[in-house]
Amino acid sequence: MARKISILVVDDEESVRDSLSNWFIEDGYQVDCAENAKKALQLIESSHFDIILADIKMPGMDGLEMLRRIKSLRNDSIVIVMTAFASVNTAVMALKDGAFDYVTKPFDPDDLSHLIRNASKQILLAQENETLKNKVISLDNVEDLIGNSQAMKEVLKQVESVAQSNSSVIITGESGTGKELIARAIHANSSRKYYPLVSVHCGALTESLLESELFGHEKGAFTGAMYNRKGRFEMADSGTIFLDEIATISPKMQIELLRVLETKSFVRVGGNKETSSDFRVICATNRDLKSMVEQGTFREDLYYRLNVVNINVPPLRERVEDIPLLVDYFIKKYCTTMNKPLITIDDAAMQRLGEYPFPGNIRELENMIERAIVIGNGKKITLKDLPFGKDMIDNSIESLDDFEKTFIRQILNKYSWNITRTAKALKVDRVTLYNKIKKYDLKPDE
C-alpha cells in the first residue's frame, strides 16, 4: 500500500477549512489546516505536504507571496491555488510562479476531485517509479474474482499484463462467465483506477438513447432535454469506459463509435463544439464478433480497433475445479447478506454441481446457491435444495446428447423460445435448431 497523501489547506475562512478537510478526510487523505500564510509556512518547514491548497486572497501575506516562498524553499509540494473570483490574471501569475493548477470558488465537486486525483496520480507515479524496478506486479482488488483453475489463472495473467497498458480490450465468453467482473479487475489494476469506470449496457438502449447516453446532449436537443448533460465518454475522462454487449449496436452507432475511438473527441447531441476525452475502452460480448464481421453485420474496421487484446473467459464447465471454491464463496456471500449463520453443503449436492454443465455459467451457480440458502433448512445444502427437478435427477447427464439437450433447453428458455435469437446465441441456423428441438422433443415450460 502506498502511504497516505498529505494535504495542507490554507484559507482564512473557517468554514472553508472545515468543509475541505472533511471532504479530504473522507477521501482517505492526511489533512492539516492553517488559517494564514505565516502558520502555513511554519507547518511546511517542520513537515512535508504532498499537496498544498491555498487561497490567493488572505489578510497578511497573500497566497501568491506564500507560493513564491514555498517554491524558494525548493519544496517539491504540489501547490493548487483557490481564487474567489474568476480572476484569470492572478491565476496565471500563480501558474507562472509554479502552481500546479488553480480553481475558482466555489468549485464543482467533480472539478475538485479531478484536480486532486491528477495531483495524487503525479505523486504516486513518482513514488512508483522509484520502487518499480524490482517489483513484481501483482493484482489488487480482485478478491471477488474466484478461481484457481489453470484456465482462470491464464485469464488473470492476461488481466495483469493488459491492465498496465492502454490498449483496447475485448472480453468474450458465454453469458454469466464473469466478463463484467474481468473488466472491473482490469480497471482496478490500471493507472486509471483513481478515475471512474463507466459502464454502458449497449444492448439495453435504443439507438437514439444510446447516442445521447454516450455523447451527452445540449439543453433543448430534443423534447425533454431540459439540462445539458455529460455523456459517458466525457464522464470516463482519464478513466475507463466499459461497453457491454457491444455486438448489439446499430450500424450507425458503429460508425460513430469508430470515429470517437479514432479522434478521442465527439460532439454532444444538439451541440456544435468538439469535446475531447481521454478514456480507455473495454468491450464485452457473448457473440462471435469475428463471424459477425464475416457476415457483414459488424464493421471490420471497428472490430480491429476494439480487438487489440482479446481475453476469452472460459465457460464454467471447462473449469469444474473452480466449482467448490465458488460454492464456498457464494455461501459466505449470501449467508452474510441474509444475516444467517454460515452453512455447508453435503457431498452428494456438491458432486451433482460438478456434473452439471451450467449453460448459464457462474451466474447460474450463484443463483442456485442463493436459492438453496433461502429454501434450505439453514444447516446444510442438500440435493433437494438444488433445482435439479425430477427429470434431471433420474436422467442425469451421461452422454453428449443429454448435454446438448439440456443446454439447448436452457438457451431457449433464456430467449423465451424466440427461435431466431436462440439460434443466433447458439450460433446455428434456424433449421438446425428446429431439427434439434424435434429430435429432443423440447417444449416450452409452463
Place this chain on the structure above:
Amino acid sequence: MTQPNITLISFGYFGKHFLEKIAEAVKLEYKYSVIIKESHLDLSEFFDPGRRQYNGNKLLHAVNTLSMPQTLKTVGMFSVDLFIPILTYIFGQAELNGHSGIASLYRLSNERYGIAPDDKLLLERFTKEVIHELGHTFGLIHCMTPDCVMRSGTYVEDIDQKDQHLCHNCRRQLDAADKAW
C-alpha cells in the same frame, strides 16, 4: 434496555414505502435495527439566500443534536439542495467516525437532468447514498473498488455504477472496528 440502533430521520415528505425500503437495506448492510423518524424542523434557517441552497454543515450539526442516547448513528434525509461553503453542491456528507450523516434526494432524480423519472432508480441511488454516508460514520473512507458503495462519486451516474453493498475490504474494516468497540 433497547439495543443500539441506527436512526433515519426524514425531513420533508418521503413515502412510507420508500422509507421502509431504505431501512431494510440499511439493516441488511449494517446488521443493526433501524428506526425511522420524522422531523418537523423548520429548514428555512438553513437556507442560504445567496446560493438558494441549504447549508450542509449546519444541517449535519442539527442532525447531530437530534440524535438520541440509544442511537448509534443518525442519518438525516432531505429533499433539498445541499451545499457546503466551498463546493457548488453535495449529495450528502457525514462525520468520519462520528454519529451523524446527511443525504439528499435533490440531485438524484432523473428529472433533474432532463430524463424521464424512474422511481426505482431514485430509490436505489438514495439507498446507496445513505449506506455510503453511514459507512463514513463507521470510519470507512472512500474505496477504489469500482462497485463498492464507498467509492466516491460526484455524478448520479457514478452512483449507478456501484452496488449498494460494501466490498470485502470495507466489510472487513467495518467488522474489525465493530469488534474494537
